[in-house]
Amino acid sequence: MTTKNVTELEDQDMQQLIVFRLASEYYAIHIDQIKEVVLTPAITKMPKTPEHIRGVANIRGNIIAIVDLALKFQAGQDESDKAGKGNYTLVVESEDMKAGVLVTDVPNTLNVPASVIEDAAGVLTDSRENESYIKGVVKSDDQLILLIDILSVLSDKHLENLPNAG
Amino acid sequence: MSDKEKEYKELFIAESQEQLEELNRLLTDLEKHPQGKSEIQSIFRITHTLKGNAAGMGFSDLSAFAHTLEDLFGLVRDDKLSLNDDLFTQIYKSLDILSELLQQVVTGQKVRYKGLQTKLRVIIESVSSGEANQESAIHDNNQVTETENDHAEDDLNNEMKEAEPLSSPEESASENTMVEANNSLENEESGSSVAGEIPEKERPKGKNTGTEQNIAFSDLIQVPVRKLDHLLNLVGELVIERDRLIASAGNRKSSNEYSRLNRISSDLQYSVMDVRLIQVGFLFNKFHRVVRDAARMEDKAVRLEIKGSDTEIDRNILQIISDSLIHLIRNSISHGIETKTERTKLDKGEEGVVTLSARSENDGVVIEIQDDGQGINIQRVRDKAIARNLITRREADSLSDEDIILLIFEPGFSTMEQVTSLAGRGVGMDVVKSALDSVGGTISVHSEPGKGSKFILKLPSTMAVKGTLLFESEEVTYAIPLTNTKSVLSLYKKEIKRLSGGLAITFQDRTVPVIFLVEILRSKSVELASAASLKKMEELHDEQSMDIIIVEFNGRYFALVVDKLLQQKEIVEKTLKPPLDVIKVISGVTILGNGNVCLVLNVAMIHNFMFQRAKSLNSDQTV
Helix, strand or coil: CHHHHHHHHHHHHEEEEEEEEECCEEEEEEHHHEEEEEECCCCECCCCCCCCEEEEEEECCEEEEEECHHHHCCCCCCHHHCCCCCCEEEEEEECCEEEEEEECCCCEEEEEEHHHCECHHHHCCCCCHHHHHEEEEEEECCEEEEEECHHHHHCCHHHHCCCCCC | CCHHHHHHHHHHHHHHHHHHHHHHHHHHHHHHCCCCHHHHHHHHHHHHHHHHHHHHHCCHHHHHHHHHHHHHHHHHHCCCCCCCHHHHHHHHHHHHHHHHHHHHHHHCCCCCCHHHHHHHHHHHHHHHHHHCCCHHHHHHHHHHHHHHHHHCCHHHHHHHHHHCCCCCCCHHHHHHHHHHHHHHHHHHHHHHCCCCCCCHHHCCHHHHHHHHHCCCCCCCCCCCHHHHHHHHHHHHHHHHHHHHHHHHHCCCCCHHHHHHHHHHHHHHHHHHHHHCEEECHHHHCCHHHHHHHHHHHHCCEEEEEEECCCCEEEHHHHHHHHHHHHHHHHHHHHHHCCCHHHHHHCCCCCEEEEEEEEEEECCEEEEEEEECCCCCCHHHHHHHHHHCCCCCHHHHHHCCHHHHHHHHHCCCCCCCCCCCCCCCCCCCHHHHHHHHHHHCCEEEEEEECCCEEEEEEEEECCCCEEEEEEEEECCEEEEEEHHHEEEEEEEEHHHCEEECCEEEEEECCEEEEEEEHHHHHHCCCHHHHHHHHHHHHHHCCCCCEEEEEEEEECCEEEEEEECEEEEEEEEECECCCCCHHHCCCEEEEEECCCCCEEEEECHHHHHHHHCCHHHHHHHHHHC
16 A cells, blocks of 8 residues: 555656757756657748747648757857757647757656756756746756746747838 | 529528528427517517528518518517417418428429418408507508518418408408318318328328428538638648659659549549638628618718629638728728719719629639729829828829829728718728738729729639749748739849849839849848848849749739749648747748748738838838
8 A cells, every 4th residue: 555655656746858958958848748759851941030940841741840949048059069960850739839849869758756856946046038938957967957848938929029021 | 593593592491491490499499488589589580581581582482471470470579469379380380381382492392381371361460450449550451461462372362352352351351261261271281181082183292291391401511611621721731742742752653653643632622622612692792781871871872783793702711801892892982982962963873883793813703892983082192191101292293193092001091081980990991901911812993083993802712722933042942822923034134223222124114123032031121122132133143144023912013033933833821830920921831742841922021021111101200
């Protein structure tokens, strides 16, 4: 009885995260927000979009926006990344939007108990503009992983600040 | 019978069957709660509609019978007649008869209904005459009877006359008729239930079908538009997938391999599109009321003429532009048609005419709203545009009359000195234009002083498939709708002239501004884009030719320089999903045979970008 209860408790508390690297920083997205990981298809540039929207691509008949988070977060360019930059695309899906996030390496999954995820406010002292997307910080193997809410990253209003002729 | 008539008939029958079911339902409800006011109201309303529809279709029997029922429920509604079991029985029978009469429309079999109709009529008469002690009421009553006789059948007429002189529908007379009515009704009944006195062959054949009629299935089904939209989307994806498959296998196998797939999927696509088409008449016929109300409000005499109401168009497009049409019609009445006295003075006849016409043209539909009024006063438009800061005085002088007329579609423009309740709030014409923009349609205006004006709407007949021209620009493939493509040219640098900070060519005696598409997509304003285009061209080699697309939108021309023209192609356009839906310059995307994404240009937005003078002036003012 007791053992079973403990397992149940652990099960409920475990969070499954998808971890990926942007330059030298590690980010994580909750697995519920990710539909699939695919090899990045041909990207068509889209006019009148901010720099971090790399364009649109056809993924299984769906045409979705491809986002470069490294540009969005100004994570910086790692020279070694250049060659293989954006090999994979994480397809992110919610009811009202669908987008692809470019990543260099095959992302890992990480199971962590919810208690390990720390509140971001305590860790991040500088108030970067992207703080509102950061849901928490996870420490794993001496790595700091930022847990982000990818949907709020994508649904922010930056796209609307386009030239009005657009 | 033509296809159209057949279609109307089918629709009528389907609708009537629904109404009959509703009547049956309401009547059962009513039987449980005989005081149900709303049920009585509904029954009255439905019988009235049924009568009107039947009369409109020319089914006089059905119409006459429904009319009798309507009268009966009119009395019930006015509390002049109370419902009892006997009456309910009669009414249920009436509904069965109605249902048979409806079946008669299809089968042509004769239905005997006059007995019951006379019986109902007598009930109505007796109620009316019973309460009518005053002479006036009797008089009214007679009038009703007379008008009834006009379009009701002679049979009833005779029966009434036989019974007693028509002049005195008193108790005795009514009773006589009642007896006769009962007799004839019994005859009918015995025909169906008790086989006996009446020989087999004289049995009303309608009766037999009548019992089945109660569970008749309509030949039409109603489908929510949402489901059709979904079906269309799926077909669109199928076509894209087909193209991809053919393109990828095209190198290895002969294209014959796929000809059947090609044909079937094309047939499927066109069938689905066809299902979504409806006749513009469905919308046009609603405008008689709009015209009447608008004319009444303005105290003008206006007649609406409708032409080409059987032209077919995608249901969604018609829905989107319906408000625009209402606005244009009101506009014609309010601004176009003169007052009665003015018209008489001008020897034009008191009654103005607004003509609403539709026709299919190329792969689209043209809708025209024409009035025989005073035409657009161009000088007033010019003055108003200056007063509203839409243009400067100097610009006003240089603009052609056609360009001036186009100003009425600018936001915040209204020529009416006074805001009337119909038109003249300064909203409307720009709303009309943006509605048209959204479906890829265009509007143009012809106006002759004293003779009237004509608004011409060119609409795509379907939203699903677009004929486009594919081209390449900076390694991206774009598509531009063929409806907006006037011509394609290949020109050398020397053939392009400089014009006030930008480029221009002469095309069909017009001076057409030339601009590089990439600069439009990149720049914040048309001035910057022009300057960049100028610079770009200077860097070009003299011998290098440029591919140019002449684009027409709302009567204005402009030329886009692109890298490479590819081919014409019918595409299935998909709209942009969030977060990309804010990009207005691209109306949608499609997937090419090679799996790559192709961007479809929104010509309306590029046009607005090119000719945004009015807007930039406005914003200068507010600063």
